Amino acid sequence: MNATNIYKRKTPPLSNGDAKNTTDAPLNNNANNSISNNGASFKNSSSSPTTLQINNISVHFPFTPYDVQTKYMKSVLDALRGGQHALLESPTGTGKTLCLLCSTLAWQQAQKGLLASSKTTADADTNDNDNGGGSSANKTPVIIYASRTHSQLSQVVREMKNTRYRPRQLSVKVFFTGRIHYSLSLTFSLSLFISAVLGSREHMCIHPKVNPQASSSSSSSSSSSNKNKPPPTSTDVNHSCNKLNKDRKCIYRNTLEEHGPNYHPPCSERKAGDENTQPIRDLEDLVSAGKQQRICPFYYTRGLLSQAEIIFVPYNYLFDRDARE
DSSP states (O other), X not given: OOOOEEEEEEEOOOSTTOOOOOOOOOBOOOOOEEEEEOOOOOOOTTSOOEEEEETTEEEEESSOOOHHHHHHHHHHHHHHHHTOBEEEEEETTSOHHHHHHHHHHHHHHHHHHHHHHHHHHHHXXXXXXXXXXXXXXXXXXXXXXXXXXXXXXXXXXXXXXXXXXXXXXXXXXXXXXOTTSOEEEEEEXXXXXXXXXXXXXXXXXXXXXXXXXXXXXXXXXXXHHSTTSOOOOHHHHHHHHHHHHHXXXXXXXXXXXXXXXXXXXXXXXXXXXXXXXXXXXXXXXXXXXXXXXTOOHHHHHHTTTTTOSEEEEETXXXXXXXXXX
């Protein structure tokens, strides 16, 4: 499967409020869809959410975009449609993060629609020919959003919370009836969109013996006892975590596994009518939920990878073979 890599760079801020197109032409090349990010904020708070057509794709945006933002999103979509790599530049503060998220997720939704249509046709052909099997290429493209630091990833996730591209669960009820006067009702959930945020054990482990700093905010005694101890290195955390899991002695991971593979921690931020909305969590949210529910946030988010359609990762995950696999 071909991949499109989109890199973004900052240029000096626009002067005098002038909006201009500073996006570079996409660079030809073929290799999951990766996006590089440094974070930005460029909002027109006076306007309401809008939907615009760019390259025949409906893009939802939290407000009416400025010209520089529309051109930036068009360059992203051009690269995705052509299966090209792209190096895009835009002045500081022009909302590159939001533009990347909205344009790539809009393109992904369009691809899902095309795949659904082609699958219907393929299923009909398969029934006619009875060949069986399927193609691994007929899957929704996965977006990998990479950034340099964990704090920058948290910024990106917060920007995503402002968009309409939010994870949702669709509850479906199926009723069966028959001549023998029986009725069976089944209720299940279909995941329409799942995101995963990856981070190191050093940032996500909440076990007090493995990562003492993690329990400092929830236990005053543990905080005082560990106050004078140097924080463990990432190597120490990885080694201790692996040892606990090998012996099946990590209560947080064991509790997570008891919940099953489709478990999602409850979210108190859900508003009325949003009960079927899967919350978008950044690293801090994941750690907080892990402490409240006594589950491992590190392994929880990794359990979402096989279903995730957008994955947020630090850069080094792309270059480290073990992390990448």
